[in-house]
Amino acid sequence: MNKRFSCAVSPLFYFFFQKSRLYLFAVLLSLISVNSVANNYQCEEERFRQLGNLVNTIMYMWNRPSGLSDDEITKLILASDIQQDSSEIGKVIKTVLYHLDGSLSTSDSKIPLDLAEEASPADWAYLKNINVSRYVALKAVFIMYKTANAHSDTSERLQYSIPLLYSLKQEALKTADHHAVAIASIWLAMEYSEINQMKAVVEIEYALPFLKHIDIENGLETALNKRMAHSWLADAYTNLNDYSRAVIHQEFVIEDSKEHDIATSYVYIGVINSLSHLQRFDDALTMVDEAEQVSITNQSAPQTLFSLWLKVSVFLHRDEPNDREEIIALTKNLSHFEGITFPTNINLLPVLSALKTTYLALEGSDAEFKKAMSTLTSDFNSQAKHSSYSTSILLGKHAHLSKLYKLRGDFKNALLHQHKYDLIKSQPNGSYAHLDELNTESPLQRDITITKLQEMARLKDKQTLKLKAERFQALSFALVAVMSTFLLFWFWRRQRSRAQASEIDDLTGALYRRVMFKEIAKPMSSKLSSCLVLIDLDHFKKINDRYGHVVGDEVLTIFGQVVRQRIRKTDKFCRYGGEEFLLYLHDTTEKNANALLEDIKISLESHQNWKNTEASFNASFSAGVIQVKAERNISKIIKACDNLLYRAKSTGRGKIETMSFPAYLNENI
Structure with a gap:
C-alpha cells in the first residue's frame, strides 16, 4: 500500500518540482529586470x-x-x-x-x-x-529665452511667452503635481508683472502655498522659491499702493534670509520704503539700523554703502527739521566708496550716483546739480534699457528725481516727474494693453473645468460596469466609507469638545490661565499696540456672604456673557482667579480699551434682577489697563496691571486706570 502510494506520488512531486523551478526562475528574472529598471x-x-x-x-x-x-x-x-x-x-x-x-x-x-x-x-x-517639477522649470526657462531671442521688444515677447507659459501651466495641472503647477504659475506671474499687477498677484498667491524653499541640490526647480514669491508679492503690493500688505511679505523675506543665514542689507529696501510711505519713520529707522548691522557682519562695502542710502531715503521721505543736516552729514564725503559695484541680479537704483546728487541738491551749485541729475538720469535709463522688466526701474527713477528736485526747491520739475510717475502707475500696461486680454480665464475657473472633465470621465467609466456583483461591491464599499467617515467625524467632534471643555471655564466661558498665556504670547510680541486688562469684581465676597454662592455664580456668569458679547474674535478673555479676570485686546489703544470697559461696566451695572434671589442689586468692577507694543514679559505686564487695579480700587472702586507700559516704567523707576 505504502509502496504503491509512493510510486504514485513521486511523478506528481517531480512534475510540480519542475514547474516550481520554472516559476522561481521566471520570478528571479523579473526581479533582476525590475532592479535594472530602478537603477x-x-x-x-x-x-x-x-x-x-x-x-x-x-x-x-x-x-x-x-x-x-x-x-x-x-x-x-x-x-x-x-x-x-x-x-x-x-x-x-x-x-x-x-x-x-x-x-x-x-x-x-x-x-x-x-x-x-x-x-x-x-x-x-x-x-x-x-521629474515633473524639474521638467516644468526647464520648459519655462526654454520658453523665456527662446521668445526673448526671437523678439527683442518686450511687448512682442510677452505676446508669445504668456500663452506658452499658460499652456505649460495647464499641462502641469493635468499631472496633479502641486509643485510643478506652482513653478509654472510663478514664471507666468513674472511675465504678467509687466502688463497687469493684479494678474501677477493672483498667480503668485495661487503658487505660494506649494512653492518650496531654495535647495542647492535641486537648484533649477527651486530657483523661483517661496522667499522670491514673497518678495515679488511685496513689489506688486507696493506698485498697487497697498504698503501694509507689502510690509507683511517684506518681513517674511527678511526673516527667511536670516533663518538661512543669507541676509544682506539689500533685502531691507522694500520694508523701509513701505514703512516710510506709511509714515512709520521710527520703525523704518529701526530697520535701517538692522541693515547696517547686517552689512557690518557681512563685511561688505557695497552693503555698507547701500545701508547709508537706506538711511538717507528715510530722511528724504520724512523731511522734518534737522533731517537735511543729517543728509548733508551722511553724503558729504563718499570718496571711499568709489569703484564699488553691486550684484547685477538685484534691481537696485544707481546708489552712489543718487547719494552724490542728493548732497549736491542741498549744497551744490546749479551747474553741479544739473550735471549730477543728468548723470543719474542716464544711469536709470541704462538700467531700464538692459532689463527685461523696466517698469519698476522707471517708476523708481521718476519717484527719486521728483524727491531730489523737491529737495533742491525746484518744485516745477518735481511736479513734472511726479506726473510722469503717476502716468506710469495709472497706465501700467502702456503698449501692452492688448496683451492684457490673453488667457482671461481665471485659475479657479480652469480648475473647475478640469474637475468637470474628470467627473465626466469617471461617470463614463462607471457606465461600462455591467456586472451586478461589481455594482453591489461598489455600493457596499461606499456605505462602509460613509459609516467610517461618520464615526471618525463623531469621534473627532467628541475629542474636540473634550479638549475645548478642558480649556474653558464652564461658569464664565472664559479661558483658563495656562491657555490664555499660550494664546497671547505671540500676538503681544508683535509691533501692533495692544492692551492687557486686569479686572476685579467689586465687593464680590459681600455678594457671596449676603446672597449665597449660587447668586455669586450667577453674577460671574452674567459678567462673562457681557464681556464675550462685546469683544472681538482677536481678543482673549481669561478667568485669572476667583473674581479676577484677564482681558487681552488686540490692536487696541488705551483710549479704545477704556471706552470698551466703560461700555461693559454700564451694561453690568444695569443688570439688577437676578434669577436666584428676590433681592435687587447691581454689580460693578475695577480695572487696570496697560497698553503694550512688542513686549514679551507677560508676568511683568500683569504686575503693572495689578498695580493700576490696586490704584483704581483704592480710589473708591468702580474705576478704570489706564497707562502705556513705557509710561508706567518711567513712573516706577
Missing part, C-alpha cells in the same frame, strides 16, 4: 538633476560681477560631457543652453556648444516622466 531610473534622475543645476548655474552666474567667469563656465560644460550626450536628456539640455547662450552671451564670451537639431516633443516628454 536605470535613478541614474537618469541624477543625470537630469545635475544638468538641471548646470542650466541654473549658467542662467544666474554667467557674466555676473560676483558670478563665474567664461573659463569657469567652460570647465563646467566640458566636465558635464554634454556635447557628446545624445540621450533625450542631453538633447533637451543642449537645446535650452543654446537659447541661453543667445540671450546671455557677448561677442567675447560664448558657450562651447554646438546644436545640430533642437530637442523633439518626444525628448521633452521623456524628461517629464523622470
Whole structure:
C-alpha cells in the first residue's frame, strides 16, 4: 500500500518540482529586470538633476560681477560631457543652453556648444516622466529665452511667452503635481508683472502655498522659491499702493534670509520704503539700523554703502527739521566708496550716483546739480534699457528725481516727474494693453473645468460596469466609507469638545490661565499696540456672604456673557482667579480699551434682577489697563496691571486706570 502510494506520488512531486523551478526562475528574472529598471531610473534622475543645476548655474552666474567667469563656465560644460550626450536628456539640455547662450552671451564670451537639431516633443516628454517639477522649470526657462531671442521688444515677447507659459501651466495641472503647477504659475506671474499687477498677484498667491524653499541640490526647480514669491508679492503690493500688505511679505523675506543665514542689507529696501510711505519713520529707522548691522557682519562695502542710502531715503521721505543736516552729514564725503559695484541680479537704483546728487541738491551749485541729475538720469535709463522688466526701474527713477528736485526747491520739475510717475502707475500696461486680454480665464475657473472633465470621465467609466456583483461591491464599499467617515467625524467632534471643555471655564466661558498665556504670547510680541486688562469684581465676597454662592455664580456668569458679547474674535478673555479676570485686546489703544470697559461696566451695572434671589442689586468692577507694543514679559505686564487695579480700587472702586507700559516704567523707576 505504502509502496504503491509512493510510486504514485513521486511523478506528481517531480512534475510540480519542475514547474516550481520554472516559476522561481521566471520570478528571479523579473526581479533582476525590475532592479535594472530602478537603477536605470535613478541614474537618469541624477543625470537630469545635475544638468538641471548646470542650466541654473549658467542662467544666474554667467557674466555676473560676483558670478563665474567664461573659463569657469567652460570647465563646467566640458566636465558635464554634454556635447557628446545624445540621450533625450542631453538633447533637451543642449537645446535650452543654446537659447541661453543667445540671450546671455557677448561677442567675447560664448558657450562651447554646438546644436545640430533642437530637442523633439518626444525628448521633452521623456524628461517629464523622470521629474515633473524639474521638467516644468526647464520648459519655462526654454520658453523665456527662446521668445526673448526671437523678439527683442518686450511687448512682442510677452505676446508669445504668456500663452506658452499658460499652456505649460495647464499641462502641469493635468499631472496633479502641486509643485510643478506652482513653478509654472510663478514664471507666468513674472511675465504678467509687466502688463497687469493684479494678474501677477493672483498667480503668485495661487503658487505660494506649494512653492518650496531654495535647495542647492535641486537648484533649477527651486530657483523661483517661496522667499522670491514673497518678495515679488511685496513689489506688486507696493506698485498697487497697498504698503501694509507689502510690509507683511517684506518681513517674511527678511526673516527667511536670516533663518538661512543669507541676509544682506539689500533685502531691507522694500520694508523701509513701505514703512516710510506709511509714515512709520521710527520703525523704518529701526530697520535701517538692522541693515547696517547686517552689512557690518557681512563685511561688505557695497552693503555698507547701500545701508547709508537706506538711511538717507528715510530722511528724504520724512523731511522734518534737522533731517537735511543729517543728509548733508551722511553724503558729504563718499570718496571711499568709489569703484564699488553691486550684484547685477538685484534691481537696485544707481546708489552712489543718487547719494552724490542728493548732497549736491542741498549744497551744490546749479551747474553741479544739473550735471549730477543728468548723470543719474542716464544711469536709470541704462538700467531700464538692459532689463527685461523696466517698469519698476522707471517708476523708481521718476519717484527719486521728483524727491531730489523737491529737495533742491525746484518744485516745477518735481511736479513734472511726479506726473510722469503717476502716468506710469495709472497706465501700467502702456503698449501692452492688448496683451492684457490673453488667457482671461481665471485659475479657479480652469480648475473647475478640469474637475468637470474628470467627473465626466469617471461617470463614463462607471457606465461600462455591467456586472451586478461589481455594482453591489461598489455600493457596499461606499456605505462602509460613509459609516467610517461618520464615526471618525463623531469621534473627532467628541475629542474636540473634550479638549475645548478642558480649556474653558464652564461658569464664565472664559479661558483658563495656562491657555490664555499660550494664546497671547505671540500676538503681544508683535509691533501692533495692544492692551492687557486686569479686572476685579467689586465687593464680590459681600455678594457671596449676603446672597449665597449660587447668586455669586450667577453674577460671574452674567459678567462673562457681557464681556464675550462685546469683544472681538482677536481678543482673549481669561478667568485669572476667583473674581479676577484677564482681558487681552488686540490692536487696541488705551483710549479704545477704556471706552470698551466703560461700555461693559454700564451694561453690568444695569443688570439688577437676578434669577436666584428676590433681592435687587447691581454689580460693578475695577480695572487696570496697560497698553503694550512688542513686549514679551507677560508676568511683568500683569504686575503693572495689578498695580493700576490696586490704584483704581483704592480710589473708591468702580474705576478704570489706564497707562502705556513705557509710561508706567518711567513712573516706577
